[in-house]
Amino acid sequence: MEEVNKKNNHKIGSITVITGNMFSGKTGLLIAKYNQSKNYRKCLVFKPVLDNRYSETEIVSHDKDKIKAIPINSIQDIERYKDQGENIYIDEIHFFKEDVNTYLNNLANQNKEIVVAGGSEKYGSYCRFHYKPVSKTTPNKNKNSLIIIAGGSGTGKTTVEALLSQDPNITKLISTTTRPKREGEEHGKDYYFISKEEFETELEKGRFLEHVIYDGNYYGVHGKVIDLVLGTQRKNGVIIVDVEGFRQIKKYCQEKGYNAISYWFKSESMEKMVEHMKKRGTSEPEIIRRLIIEEKEGKFSSEFDYILTVKEGGLAEAVQEIKEKLKNYEVS
Ligand SMILES: Nc1ncnc2c1ncn2[C@@H]1O[C@H](COP(=O)(O)OP(=O)(O)OP(=O)(O)O)[C@@H](O)[C@H]1O
Structure with missing residues (x-):
């Protein structure tokens, strides 16, 4: 890493x-x-x-x-x-x-x-830099962190998020959507399902940290979801976002005093990414569209705390690495 x-x-x-x-x-x-x-x-x-x-x-x-x-x-x-x-x-x-x-x-x-x-x-000795951040005047009392994951399609983000959220101390942050609930889905488990009007009202108030419109429906991450998991429940959270979503969520966490640990996911090669997408049944035109997005967004990977190249067959290892890193962020 x-x-x-x-x-x-x-x-x-x-x-x-x-x-x-x-x-x-x-x-x-x-x-x-x-x-x-x-x-x-x-x-x-x-x-x-x-x-x-x-x-x-x-x-x-x-x-x-x-x-x-x-x-x-x-x-x-x-x-x-x-x-x-x-x-x-x-x-x-x-x-x-x-x-x-x-x-x-x-x-x-x-x-x-x-x-x-x-x-x-x-x-000479110029490269002997040791950055020792001092304590802030209002120290962060929250020992929990939000794991923010972004990266190319087919790099294992969803799989890693699902594996991380099997840990009782890590909760997947639930997005809000206006799309109709599908059979078997539960409000508050799969999504928060709200009406278009409610979504737009909250959007106007600036309560959504990021949002997209897909297939005519809104999807977004509401700030109160982060407050619920990190503030009220005092658990670690995990979320997958795009680069702009990452920036907004990082800013929100900084303002609220929550720890955020951000990862940019990569596969070992572009061929592997394509292979993963194909395996999942993504169509050729969609693969091309996603590779273009990855190329555009990948330029900002250095904004993330860590770039994680997930080895082939190494999804569990990636989960372990993230969990290990999480321990370092815990403030006693
Ligand atoms: N490093 C890896 N080794 C083996 N299989 C992998 C690896 N990364 C991803 N896969 C497989 O590729 C498929 C896609 O993975 P996943 O859905 O987790 O990717 P993703 O990054 O969330 O993609 P998207 O952004 O398109 O949703 C899954 O079947 C997953 O098991």
Whole structure:
């Protein structure tokens, strides 16, 4: 499992360190991460004044990708700009000689998502970052977490969710729908079944964290469902969503002080994904449609806490990994 962001259960920021040898593509990756986030987060980019090899005011990768950057002399210069950004990108971090670790830890604890790129080990100790989030002033008393799962079709999300929810401490969050109840389905077990009018009223009030219209019916996740499981029942929850749903639910959890652990699911290969979809009886045109969605949404996989490549035949193993990780998030 790839850990994308070093975060703990307080969810108050992150530091992602991109390191490696010269010409290994560190700046290119930093630029890619910036491009992924720039349209929906306020982003600030910095570079050391000393690094004027290609440009004074731009970060330039070896592939000649470039983005505008603010040149700074000292890491502390970020102080003047920090309120204008939620995400902070710093290239060539090893050029700064002062204690960048302490400064960036403080910044991350102000809820900033930080990405730094730095040269190879021979340049010194820059890569010895240890992000130690401080306790929030109002510590999170809820030791339970919401497991948020997103990812491509046929990657095992539904199977893993079902296996996780067999655990008495993990509850699958129930969605709300306006579609008619089918035989055997139960209100509050399969879905909360409500009328179109009720759905639209709640939607207008902003109570749905995400919703879609499929086949003329609404489907959505109501905020009160998260409150019920994590707040009232004090259980862990699990939910499958798309990228936008993940963002809204993560934001809601942050506002409410609930822990959220997010996973982006992948299969070992695209062929395996297709094989799984075929096995399940998904039609060819639908497979193509889903692969296109996966390609589009997959660009945002780095926003998730973990990228989980589910090995072939490894669904139970994936469940175990998630459960193990869940233990680390429990606040005693
Ligand atoms: N890693 C895996 N190894 C073996 N079989 C798998 C694996 N991942 C998924 N499958 C199989 O593929 C099928 C589809 O899995 P599942 O419905 O859990 O995927 P999904 O990610 O929820 O897809 P969708 O988003 O389309 O609903 C199931 O039959 C499941 O058993």
